[in-house]
Amino acid sequence: MNCGKCKTKAVISLPRHNAAFCKGCFTTFVHEQVARAIKSFKMFTPEDRILVAVSGGKDSLALWHILLTLGYRADALYVNLGIGGYSEESHRKVRHYADTVAAAHGAKLMVHVVEQEAGAGIRELATVLHRPTCSTCGTIKRYQFNRAAVEQDYDVMATGHNLDDEAARLLGNVLHWQDEYLDKQGPTLPASVEGFAKKVKPLCRLSEREIAAYAVVNRIDYIVEECPMAKGSKMILYKEVLNRLETESPGTKQRFYWGFLEKQDKPDVPKESMAEKDQRTLHPCQSCGQPTTADTCSYCKMMAKAKTATPR
């Protein structure tokens, strides 16, 4: 398989775009997708100071890398959750990237250690609080990232949420009709009140696989191991289901999430009832009298054709 752009050997095919790319053209493709998201969702400008929430995983490190490569002023905050060897390893990956790549761009890494402030790691806190670990973790990370962004005067906080994250979250919210959460699914969340930082998701146009491929191609050393607390999470189940659908029908995830964003973006128009619409568009079939939108209903057309057709 060859790159659709430069015809050299491809390293990845993207069925949802009906495309294949070599390393260089794939990197350009990823940068263009991020630039497009930043512009179309009015995320930030080159003058803005950005705080990237990094975890040591592929998405957040790739995001930091892309923003620095595109010339943005992006520092990062890592929250050490105190999950034993997993946190130690992810912390090491973030520190390594900060020292070997980000520092050369003039970018700095800040670290918040949960254990130092709360006196215990995330597992112990969740047990004491009788709350699921992932929800305890989410609350702590949202709080610390927002606090750092506001207190240190960053214009915007960026997270590595990707197309799969957003599609899976949308699926979960729709399955349980949690429509109060749907407003928060946009790629740009404004600083709606004093004390809230503006939050953006520049990777929302890219799938999880594309971001992992970007990290491999650009030699970004991220933690491949899954967080031990996330095993059996609903989000992973939703992602697996969506990936099954994506494999059978490429583009499913982007149609689902982008379609939702397009609908959300449209102003509310007064909705016509089904009866009103039927009364406006239907009238009697000139042949049988049953309601139809055409002069002759599809049943009468089909029967007329069947009577005149010759058998094969």
Add this chain to the structure above:
Amino acid sequence: MLIQLSHPQRQVEIKGPKRTKDVLRELNLVIEAHLVIRGDELVTEDEMLADADQIEIRPVISGGV
């Protein structure tokens, strides 16, 4: 060929030569959720993998909450 898998970390042996997509199918793995890496280079689904190749099949799904 020796294949390195994650979640959990393990190794499996598969007889080559075989196309990447057939190796994934044999292991019952979905393409959309995995990358196939030979040495340290990504390979596409149509690439033929040989017995001597060092292969890693890396899952890309992550996330809690």
